[in-house]
Amino acid sequence: MSFRTKRVIISTLLVMIYEFFLMKYLFLLFGGLDDIYLLLLTILFGILNMVPMFFEEKKSRPITRLLDTISGFWIWMSLFYLFVILIIYIGGVYIDWPFYIIVILVLLVPLLTVYSYFHAHKIIIHERTIQMDNINEDINIAHLSDVHFGSTRHDKIIRDLSDKLKELSDYCDLAIISGDIVDGSSAIEEDDFLPLKDVNMPIVFTPGNHDSYLDIEDVFGACRNAGIIVLDDEGMEFGNLNIFGMTFIFGMTRKFEEFEVVSTGVLGDFVKEDKVNIIIFHVPKNWEDFSKLGFDIQLSGHTHGGQFHPLTWICDLIWYNRGLFKANIGGKDRYLHVTTGVGSMDYPFRWGTDSEIVVLKLRKND
Known part of the structure; x- marks a missing residue:
């Protein structure tokens, strides 16, 4: 097992815990979601992050590369959703956020992700x-x-x-x-x-x-x-x-x-x-x-x-x-x-x- 494989396995387990609570607080902004569904989503993302890696180490294929990219999109977004949640919940102690501001902040993350993706693919x-x-x-x-x-x-x-x-x-x-x-x-x-x-x-x-x-x-x-x-x-x-x-x-x-x-x-x-x-x-x-x-x-x-x-x-x-x-x-x-x-x-x-x-x-x- 390669150094990177070990790193991904260990980090995925930690990221899954992080993502469970991240999604819990994110969905609470819109009424909440039952924990069983959050757990199923967390397991799905964990599988998506690890399974393609084992195939790619033997032979690279378009389908496993696509799955790996999809996983990357979510992990990138989950990092920036952390910042959004911190702003909303900590700021909420002092500010009564209008609902439309919360929606804008949440929607900014996928927009930033799309920009970051295309910017990364442009060699300057x-x-x-x-x-x-x-x-x-x-x-x-x-x-x-x-x-x-x-x-x-x-x-x-x-x-x-x-x-x-x-x-x-x-x-x-x-x-x-x-x-x-x-x-x-x-x-x-x-x-x-x-x-x-x-x-x-x-x-x-x-x-x-x-x-x-x-x-x-x-x-x-x-x-x-x-x-x-x-x-x-x-x-x-x-x-x-x-x-x-x-x-x-x-x-x-x-x-x-x-x-x-x-x-x-x-x-x-x-x-x-x-x-x-x-x-x-x-x-x-x-x-x-x-x-x-x-x-x-x-x-x-x-x-x-x-x-x-x-x-x-x-x-x-x-x-x-x-x-x-x-x-x-x-x-x-x-x-x-x-x-x-x-x-x-x-x-x-x-x-x-x-x-x-x-x-x-x-x-x-x-």
Whole structure:
């Protein structure tokens, strides 16, 4: 049983308890509903959340992907219905809400859900400039992360990603995917990423935590079949760039081999003073440590930028959540870029963040 499967089973049991009381108080706004019907609805939603997962892990099918998406719609809505209920019940201590206000607040949730769904499926291109001393020519990198190919974001997200990267291929020198090309919710077939083979620039990929939730070798096989360069604790040179891809897997082992952390000695030896040294590391951590070893730029993802309000604001406060960060470390300007990702965590909804590809424009300091 995979890490993700265990997580979904445990979380589903907790979510079912939450949803029972959520629906109880939601229906009370309109006269109430007998507990036996609430229990039946709760069980139905629990089954809908878990059953497709067991089929998807063996082979992905349109029907199970559809059921998984329907489940995602309700779970997303149930989160925001919590906010609505808190507003109505707590505010009701001080305000006598007119019934039409209650209806409007309740109807806002499905409207926000539909908007968030379509917004999550639109890939936005952003641009950011990085000023460097040790660069002898302009270089443009398409940085992306967290594609999360799986049950709810399947072949369409790969086609959309391919189309966007083809648009950028005349403008960018290479693309870098900093982890989680899959989300571990469905089996990976060798032809799943084939549309990316039509992109007319090199695509580099380094694994993140989700890539190992099932069989990471299947992910590697699909990548290589699509012409994607896999940097799995290894490096490469590309013009003036010296790129190291450090795989991130937490609390797990691969199916065929034990995961070993790359030593600081190996990383330090890899750095070349006459080149721009880039490390691909899925999570936006250890930036200062990597910088002290000589890496000029760290490319990360993982956070999804918080994915939706109000979580975005909380995440902005506690870590490097999204955007480009600059600091003088070891006497040089060092950069950390954290993209909000192309896909989405478990459920395909975004509110307050974009599904993005960021063009990083590396330019020589004036």
